[in-house]
Every structure is written in structure tokens, then in C-alpha cells.
Amino acid sequence: MDADRAFGSVSVPIYATAIYRYKAFGKHRGFDYSRSENPTRQAAERAVADLEGGTRGVVFSSGMAAVSAVMTLFRSGDQILCSDDLYGGTYRLFERILKHCGLRFAYVDMGNPRTVAKRIGRRTRAVFIETPTNPLMKIADIRGVARIAREQGILSVVDNTFMSPLLQRPLALGADVVVHSATKFLGGHNDLIGGAVVTADPDLGERMHFAQKAIGAVLSPFDSWLLLRGIKTLAIRVARAQQTAEIVADFLATHPFVRKIFYPGLPRHHRREVHFSQADGPGAVISFELARQSAVPRFLDALQTVLLAESLGGVESLITHPSTMTHADIPPEEQAAVGLTPSLVRLSVGIESPDDLVADIAQALRKAGRFR
Ligand SMILES: Cc1ncc(COP(=O)(O)O)c(C=O)c1O
Secondary structure, X not given: OOOOOOOOOOOOOXXXXXXXXXXXXXXXXXXXXXXXXXXXXXXXXXXXXXXXXXXXXXXXXXXXXXXHHHHOOOOOXXXXXXXXXXXXXXXXXXXXXXXXXXXXXXXXXXXOHHHHHHHOOOOEEEEEEEOOOOOOOOOOOHHHHHHHHHHOOOEEEEEOOOOHHHHOOHHHHOOOEEEEEOOOOOOOOOOXXXXXXXXXXXXXXXXXXXXXXXXXXXXXXHHHHHXXXXXXXXXXXXXXXXXXXXXXXXXXXXXXXXXEEEOOOOOOOOOHHHHHHHOOOOOOEEEEEEOOHHHHHHHHHHOOXXXXXXXXXXXXXXXXXXXXXXXXXOOHHHHHHHOOOOOXXXXXXXXXXXXXXXXXXXXXXXXXXXXX
């Protein structure tokens, strides 16, 4: 991260300005209007680009704004092949807005590149991958799918929100574009809504910057600063949360009131090898199904240290009920088709004491299932 050039301040200053005074007619200092460029935002953009191993980072006012900017690369009639278990908000954008603008979306299991290859048609222009997926933790084969995309002359886009660049760097695996909800691990403190797009392709980088300026969904100077501050502790937060998540996953895996658990850190995860061939760890998000759907409300209400809230990747442990919260906009039959059941909860492990977390989850499971 660059220090401030004027005074050497270690924390990048918050340039809370909309405009910049021109040096003279026709001459500015590289900044004219903060929707186009802002020094604090630029510093955040350099940081995310460096983390992902890209050459250009562009940050937005939300993860959804970042995904929207990527979609400006496509035209009416183009088809985008997507992971079949996407974050509900991404699905909503695709199905309820962009479909009406003529884009087409098809959903496929990205774990098998050969299946993906078969689904690429004349109008397919990109693959849009989430891995692990939200919330079922399905694993895509980034290398394999990106290679096929390249062979077919189409783009590969990876939403890397769940792993963060600390654990997975899709550009190095062959992907063209990475997107993030910076609201999650990058920001890390549940205090900002933001998004990022990173690429190593100068033309794509320029087009993303143009989309940012043209659409105007920019990250504010203050939120850019929060993002920079969050990134300073990304490595220790992710390491700690992941370590704790492994302890929690082991506890859940043997609990009689947990029917199924979805976490690539466990030996039973069906694409564990693929995951570990492309990521440096299992991450800190665990989804699991309770043995009885009717016990879900009791379980969620009984939790005290773990907060019932709609996000992930922050220092606080959060739990959500995807089918009625984060993924409520996906029709029930489509939720069922991919295996998202009302018994499923998604836990994002924070940096609290592992003992406190396990104790909290244990007492809530006891209350929910009346286990002793
Ligand atoms: C995987 C994934 N991508 C994108 C988003 C959207 O990000 P935001 O909420 O910052 O708009 C989310 C939000 O939960 C997400 O989980």
C-alpha cells in the first residue's frame, strides 16, 4: 500500500472531495471529479489488484455493482454460463433485470469442465463461476473451466468472495476477471458495503474503469479507507477464522442433530481434491443441515455469540438461513433442484474464541433438538 506522497502518512488519507481544482485551463493533476478518480479509492484499487495478482483493480459501492459492471461487457443475445448455486442477489440481478435486457443465463455444475464444455454454445460469451458456491459450498474447477473458456474464446469470471485472495487467486489459475463482494473478507469488519473487479488484461481493466465512471456506483473515499484498513489485517483474520472454522466443522460433523455438513475442509467433501488443488485452505464458511427443519428457528434464536445476520467474512461470527434470507429470491423449486433445503444454515466463522463459539453452537443445538 502506498503511503501518502505529500506528508508520508502511513494511513492513506481520506480525500473527502468531490472535485479537484485545475492547474490551468485544460490541465488537471490527474484528478478532476471523484466519480472518475479519487486518491483514496485509487489506493484501495491498487491494493485489491496486488492481492489478486492483477494489473487493474476497480472498486464499487457494492459487490452487486461490481457484478453489474462486469455484465456491461455483454450484449443482448449473449449467453453467460453460471455456477448452478449462485448467491441469491447475483441470481436476482441475472434473472430479474439482465434477462429483460436480452442477456441469457444458463446454470451448470462447474465442477466438471467436460460438462461445462458441452454447454458452451454459439451465443455463449462467458462463464461466471462461484467457488465454493454460496451456500452449498460446491467446488468449481477453476483451472479446467478457465482453460475451456480460453479455448472457446470466451471470458471466465470468478466470484472469489468466499475464499478471498489470501486463499485463492483465480487469475493465476487462468481466469480473466475476478469479482468480490468487498463487504465480506476484504473489508472484514461488517462496517462497509463494497465490491471489486480485478483483471490482468489492460483492455478489460479499462472497460471496467469506464463502466465504473459511466454507471457511477463508486466506492466512497471513506469506504475506500475502511477497505484499505480491513485489508491490512486480511491475512491474520482469514488465518484465524479458518483455524476456528476447522474446529467448529469437526464439532458439527459428529453432532447427532446435524444431518449434513458442507465444508471443503472435511474429508467427506466430494470435491475436496479439486478445491485443494486451487486454494490454500478450506476457508471460514460452513453450511450445514439440521436433522429437523422445524428446529431451525429455535436453533437460530438460541445462538448468542453467533449473530443471526445476512453476511459473511467479518470478524463477528454470523449465521444465516439462506432459503428465507440471502437466497429468498430464488424460487423454491430451483432451490430444491440444487439441493438448497429449508433445513440448511450457513455459518461464517469470525475471530472469536473457538471455545466460546463451540459452546454457543452446542447450547443452541441442545435447545433446538433437546439433546443433552
Ligand atoms: C458470493 C457473493 N457475491 C456477491 C455478493 C454481493 O455483494 P454485496 O452484498 O456487497 O453487494 C455476495 C453477498 O452476499 C456474495 O455472497
